[in-house]
Amino acid sequence: MIELLTPNEMQLADRLTIDSGIDGYALMQRAGEAVSQTIVAQWPDTKIVAVLCGTGSNGGDGYITARLLKVAGYQVTCFTAGRSAPQSYSERAQRDYVADEGVIMPLETFKADEFQLIIDALLGTGLTRNVEGKIAACIDEVNSCNKPVCAIDLPSGVSGKSGQPMGIAVKADLTVTFFRKKPGHVLQPGRALCGVIRLCDIGIEAEVLEQIKPILFESWPNLWGALLPDHNPDSNKFRRGHVAVFCGNVWSTGAARLSATGAARSGAGLVTVVAPENALTVLASHLTSIMIEPLGNDTEKLDTDVLSFFKRRKVKAAVLGPGFGDQERAKRLVYTVLQSKTEDSDLKTLVLDADAITAFKDHPLVLFAAIEKSGLQLVITPHEGEFQRLFGNFVKGKDKVEQAREAARLSHSIVIYKGADTVIAAPDGRAVINGNGNVLLATAGSGDVLTGIIASFCAQGMPVFAAACAAVWMHAETAECFEELSPAGMMAEDISQMLLKVWARLREMATPSPSPST
Structure with missing residues (x-):
C-alpha cells in the first residue's frame, strides 16, 4: 500500500465508496472496530480509558471505539469538545454510545492522571488552522502525562498534508489509520508524533485509486x-x-x-x-x-x-x-x-x-x-x-x-x-x-x-x-x-x-x- 493520499484525496475515497453503495456509517463503524481491536491486542490489561472526541468524523470514530471497548470490558469515559453536526455520522455515533449508557463529560474536565490509556479522536487529517483554546489545553495535558496514547487516523494537531504541528500536536505511542497513509504519517515531525502506525482495512476498495490517480507514494x-x-x-x-x-x-x-x-x-x-x-x-x-x-x-x-x-x-x-x-x-x-x-x-x-x-x-x-x-x-x-x-x-x-x-x-x-x-x-x-x-x-x-x-x-x-x-x-x-x-x-x-x-x-x-x- 504505497500510495499516499492527501486529506482531500482521502475524502474523495470515502465519497466514492459511499457512492458505490456502502453506507457511510458502516465505514465509521469499521474504523471504530479496527481501533478497538488494535487496542485490545496492544493493551489487554489496560482497562481505564479516556476517549477524547472532537465534533467531526474523527470524533465519531472515537465514540464507536468507546462503545466497543465498553463491550470488551473496558471502563470508558468520553470527553467531548462540543456538539457534533446535526444529522451527521458523528452525531449518530454519539447517540449510539449514549444509548448504551456511555458516559460523556466536557473536555475541560479531562484529567489524564485518572486514566490508564488515552485515545485521541479530537481532530482528523484535514486540519487547516492552528489548534487553540480548550483543545490546545487538552493536548498539552495529554503530552504532559506519562500515559500511553493511541491516536485515531492522525495525532490531533498534525497536518495530514505536511506533517507539521498546527500550533500544538498530540504525541502518540500508536496511530491507527485507514485504507492508505497520508503524507502527515511519513513527513517529519508527523512521523515521529505518530509512534507506531497501524494501517487497517475498513472496506474501501483499491479500485477507487483509479479515479483518484494519486501521484505521491511512500518508497518501498x-x-x-x-x-x-x-x-x-x-x-x-x-x-x-x-x-x-x-x-x-x-x-x-x-x-x-x-x-x-x-x-x-x-x-x-x-x-x-x-x-x-x-x-x-x-x-x-x-x-x-x-x-x-x-x-x-x-x-x-x-x-x-x-x-x-x-x-x-x-x-x-x-x-x-x-x-x-x-x-x-x-x-x-x-x-x-x-x-x-x-x-x-x-x-x-x-x-x-x-x-x-x-x-x-x-x-x-x-x-x-x-x-x-x-x-x-x-x-x-x-x-x-x-x-x-x-x-x-x-x-x-x-x-x-x-x-x-x-x-x-x-x-x-x-x-x-x-x-x-x-x-x-x-x-x-x-x-x-x-x-x-x-x-x-x-x-x-x-x-x-x-x-x-x-x-x-x-x-x-x-x-x-x-x-x-x-x-x-x-x-x-x-x-x-x-x-x-x-x-x-x-x-x-x-x-x-x-x-x-x-x-x-x-x-x-x-x-x-x-x-x-x-
Missing part, C-alpha cells in the same frame, strides 16, 4: 524493485555501465572516493574518478578496482578533454560536486557536461550534489535553462541548506513535498530533497517520500555515497526516477542493517559495505510489477 521495493538492473548471464562490464565521478583537489579526495565506491557496490561495471593531477597520487594509494583519469587545469582544454573522455570511455552517468571545493571550476564543468549530449557521447545522466549545487546559488535560472537545453537527465541531491540556496526564493510558503515538486519543475530535474523524510520529485509532479533509515545516516560523507548509487543505477539503464527512489531507499536501509550490529558509530565508509546486506534483503522480498506511475 514494490514501487521500484522490478526495475532494478537485471543483467543477462552474458553481460559484461561495458554493458553494466560506466560511471565517472569528478574529484576536487588533493585535500578533498575522500568524497569522490566514497561516491565511486558506492557506484561500484551498486553494480556499475566500470567506475572512474576524474581528478586534477595533484590528486592522482592520493587516489592511486586508496583505489584498486576503481580507475583514475587525469584532468588538467588548462581551462582552454577543459571542455575538449572532458568530452573526449566521455566519448572514448563510453561514460553513461557522471557525478559532480561532492567535496569539489572550487565552485567556479565546478560551474564550468557543469556547463561542459551539459554540452556532452550534443557532442554525440553516451552520457545520459548527471548527478549534481554539494559544491555543484552551491556554485549556482546566485544564478539558479541560468542553471535551469542550461539543463532544459541539454537534453540530459539531471538528478539534484540537496540537503536543507543547499536546497534553500538554490530553490529557496521560488518555494516560499510551501510544504516539503510541494517544495520538491516545484524545484523539480523549475530545474527540469529529478530533485532529491534530503533529510529524515527525504522527498524525491519529478518534473511531472510525481513524488515519493522515503520512510526507512535512521539517525546513523547523519554522518559526514553519507550523501556522497548516495550520489554514486544513483549514478550507478542510471548507468545500468534503470529509469532515472525509479533509480533515484531505489538509491535513496537502499542507502537508508544500510543504516537499518548497521543498527543491528551497533546503535552508533556508522561511518560513510560503512555504507557501501552494508549495501551487500541490503541486496540480500531485497532478494528475500517480493517485488511485484512496478506501479504504472513509476
Whole structure:
C-alpha cells in the first residue's frame, strides 16, 4: 500500500465508496472496530480509558471505539469538545454510545492522571488552522502525562498534508489509520508524533485509486524493485555501465572516493574518478578496482578533454560536486557536461550534489535553462541548506513535498530533497517520500555515497526516477542493517559495505510489477 493520499484525496475515497453503495456509517463503524481491536491486542490489561472526541468524523470514530471497548470490558469515559453536526455520522455515533449508557463529560474536565490509556479522536487529517483554546489545553495535558496514547487516523494537531504541528500536536505511542497513509504519517515531525502506525482495512476498495490517480507514494521495493538492473548471464562490464565521478583537489579526495565506491557496490561495471593531477597520487594509494583519469587545469582544454573522455570511455552517468571545493571550476564543468549530449557521447545522466549545487546559488535560472537545453537527465541531491540556496526564493510558503515538486519543475530535474523524510520529485509532479533509515545516516560523507548509487543505477539503464527512489531507499536501509550490529558509530565508509546486506534483503522480498506511475 504505497500510495499516499492527501486529506482531500482521502475524502474523495470515502465519497466514492459511499457512492458505490456502502453506507457511510458502516465505514465509521469499521474504523471504530479496527481501533478497538488494535487496542485490545496492544493493551489487554489496560482497562481505564479516556476517549477524547472532537465534533467531526474523527470524533465519531472515537465514540464507536468507546462503545466497543465498553463491550470488551473496558471502563470508558468520553470527553467531548462540543456538539457534533446535526444529522451527521458523528452525531449518530454519539447517540449510539449514549444509548448504551456511555458516559460523556466536557473536555475541560479531562484529567489524564485518572486514566490508564488515552485515545485521541479530537481532530482528523484535514486540519487547516492552528489548534487553540480548550483543545490546545487538552493536548498539552495529554503530552504532559506519562500515559500511553493511541491516536485515531492522525495525532490531533498534525497536518495530514505536511506533517507539521498546527500550533500544538498530540504525541502518540500508536496511530491507527485507514485504507492508505497520508503524507502527515511519513513527513517529519508527523512521523515521529505518530509512534507506531497501524494501517487497517475498513472496506474501501483499491479500485477507487483509479479515479483518484494519486501521484505521491511512500518508497518501498514494490514501487521500484522490478526495475532494478537485471543483467543477462552474458553481460559484461561495458554493458553494466560506466560511471565517472569528478574529484576536487588533493585535500578533498575522500568524497569522490566514497561516491565511486558506492557506484561500484551498486553494480556499475566500470567506475572512474576524474581528478586534477595533484590528486592522482592520493587516489592511486586508496583505489584498486576503481580507475583514475587525469584532468588538467588548462581551462582552454577543459571542455575538449572532458568530452573526449566521455566519448572514448563510453561514460553513461557522471557525478559532480561532492567535496569539489572550487565552485567556479565546478560551474564550468557543469556547463561542459551539459554540452556532452550534443557532442554525440553516451552520457545520459548527471548527478549534481554539494559544491555543484552551491556554485549556482546566485544564478539558479541560468542553471535551469542550461539543463532544459541539454537534453540530459539531471538528478539534484540537496540537503536543507543547499536546497534553500538554490530553490529557496521560488518555494516560499510551501510544504516539503510541494517544495520538491516545484524545484523539480523549475530545474527540469529529478530533485532529491534530503533529510529524515527525504522527498524525491519529478518534473511531472510525481513524488515519493522515503520512510526507512535512521539517525546513523547523519554522518559526514553519507550523501556522497548516495550520489554514486544513483549514478550507478542510471548507468545500468534503470529509469532515472525509479533509480533515484531505489538509491535513496537502499542507502537508508544500510543504516537499518548497521543498527543491528551497533546503535552508533556508522561511518560513510560503512555504507557501501552494508549495501551487500541490503541486496540480500531485497532478494528475500517480493517485488511485484512496478506501479504504472513509476
